[in-house]
Amino acid sequence: MKASPVYTLAEGVPYGSATTAQHFGGDNIKGLMLLQDTQLIETLAHFSRERIPERVVHAHAVGAWGEFEVTHDISEFTDAKFLNGIGKKSKTLLRVSTVGPERGGSDSIRDVRGWGMKIFTEEGNQDWVFNSIPVFFVRDPIKFPSLNRSHKRHPATNMTDPTMFWDFHNNSQEGIHALMLLFSDRGTPKSIRHINAYSGHTYKLTKEDGTFHYIKVHIKTNQGVENLLNDDAVKLAGQAPDFHAADLHQAIVNENYPSWTVYFQIMKPDDAETYRWNIFDMTKIWPHSDFPLIPVGKLTLNRNPANYFADIEQAAFSPSNMVPGWAPSADPMLQARMFAYNDAARYRLGVNYQQLPCNRAVSHVYCPYQRDGFMTFTDNYGGDPNYVGSDLKPVTFAGNVGANGCVVGGHEKWIGQVIGFTSRVVDDDFVQPRAFWEVLGKQNGQREHLAYNVACHLSGADPQVHAKALEMFSKVHPKVAEMIQVELEKIANSHR
Structure with missing residues (x-):
């Protein structure tokens, strides 16, 4: 039998009791507490500081550890080592979240699910920061803060406000496809084991010889897609607000490990220049008839976090974390998120968040020009020079990423000159939502569910936004x- 741990203070000093406190006043509850009681002072001081800022978006989540396994050969498209070699496995951390609610929100809220996935590879960390719908609500990063604020609490009442929600979307409209997906039955998954995830963004797969392809990523559940009806989801929000967390945890305990199949859509650069839709528009999909899904690998979750805060709350994901063979595109939303996500982690966790076990690379790390700051807990590179350009400590540089004159993936000149630009809604923005409406017509009851779900939410908004919302949907x-x-x-009649 394993011996129980010896209790100590945080500095390692053994202590005889965790509940005693020193006071002046005798052996009874009456008395004055003493400042010399280190245990009491440290316990109270830490308690006031044990919360960290929650994420502005994606605050409420569940997560687990697992592995990504390559199942198909795609070496013709990329040199990324984690994607090459059938049977190759990489440790993975997955965090699935709602977008708008706070940490105490319900799992059954009607909301897009965020998919934060960190793949620990021998070339560094590869992060996939995706969503549960294949398109997004806006394509212009200047609108991103307003989008999320409109989904949150009213500045005066501090209550969630459907009027703000619909007022924003009535005036944006470029995300009507995403809005329809949200209010279809896809908005309330039965569990995270039953959802799909999509990159939304366009990325590049690259090779050292300079060739590259544009890609979108699809992650399809092997458990089958299952969703909740609106009324059932509302009921669960009160009865079992954490049922997604319980479902995932118990599935792994029972060794019923959930899994997903990863697919890529791949487009040649020449096709990008002439394609029907702008491939960097995050509000548009690439139809499978044009670019079929290519199977790549399998994700399996097989280990629960030992401690939620340590493993999941402190996890930091960013689309800027890319290994050689994977590169960004000229997608403006992607470009903005590549800054914003790391910056959010620096704010929430501190400048050395990459050193935390849940974020720390399994590959060799030598970055002596990024050091010091709050809470560094490595050797801080000892006495190695902390400035660029030194003969005192030779440094080896490898690969082309970041090298002088290197453009990862190439094909940038066709994008255009620098100008001031505002994204505008045109008739073409309603083509794909209209196609989605036609698809719903082939599935029994799905059009009715969409109309009912929208009406349930819209009915809570100020009537002055109703007409404009209906006008927007009429364009579909x-x-x-x-x-x-x-x-x-x-x-309305039921409330009279």
Whole structure:
């Protein structure tokens, strides 16, 4: 039998009791506490500081450890080592979150799910920061803060406000496809084991010979997609707000390890220049008929976190974390997120967040020009020079990433000159949402569910935004607006 640990203070000093406190006043509850009681002072001081800032978005989440395994040969497209060699396995950390609610929110909220996935490779960390729908609500990063603020609490009432939600989307409209996906039954997954994830962004797969391809990533559940009806989700929010966390934890305990298949859509650079839609527009998909899904690998979750805060709350994901063979594109939303996510981690966790065990690379790390700062807990590179350009400590540089004159993936000149630009909504923005509406018509009851779900949320908004919301949906198809209007009237009559 393993001996129990000896209790100590944080500095390692053994202590005889965790509940005693020193006071002046005798052996009873009456008395004055003493400043010399280190245990009491340290316990109270730490308690006031044990919370860290929660994420502005994606605050509420569940997560687990697992592995990514290569199942198909795609070496013709990339030199990335974690993607080459059938049977190759890499340790993985996954965090799946709701977007808008705070840490105490319900798992069954109608919301997009964020997919933060860190793959620990021999070339460094590769992060996939995806969503549970294949398109996004905006394509211009200047609108991103407003999008998220409109989904949060009203500045005066501090309550969630459907009016803000619909007021923003009525005036944006470029994300109507994402809005329809959110209010279809895809908005409330039965568990995270039953959701899909999509990159949304366009990335590049590269090779050292200079060739590259554009890609989008699809991660498909092997458990089958299962979602909750709106009324069932609302009921669960009160009865079992953490049921996603319980479901995932118990599945892994029972060794019923959830898994997903990873696919790529791949496009040649020449096709990008002439394709029907701008490939850097995050509000658009690439139809599978044009670019079929290519199987790549398998993700399996097989280990629960030993401590949620240490493993999941402190985990930091960023689309800027890319290994050789994987590169960014000219997607403006991607470019903005490559800054914003790391910056959020520096704010929440401190400048040395990469040293935390849940974020620390398994590959060799030697970055002596990034050191010091709050909470460094390595040897801080000892006496090695902390400035660029020294003969005192030879440094070997490898590969082309970051090298002088190197453009990762190439193909940048066709994008255009630098100008001031505002994203505008045009008729073409409603083509794909209209196609989605046609798909829903082939599935029994799905159009009715969409209309009902939208009406349930829209009914809580100020009536002055109703007409503009219906006008927006009518651009998708007149029938959409008509069905939502009918459901709104039913809800209004039920409240009289």
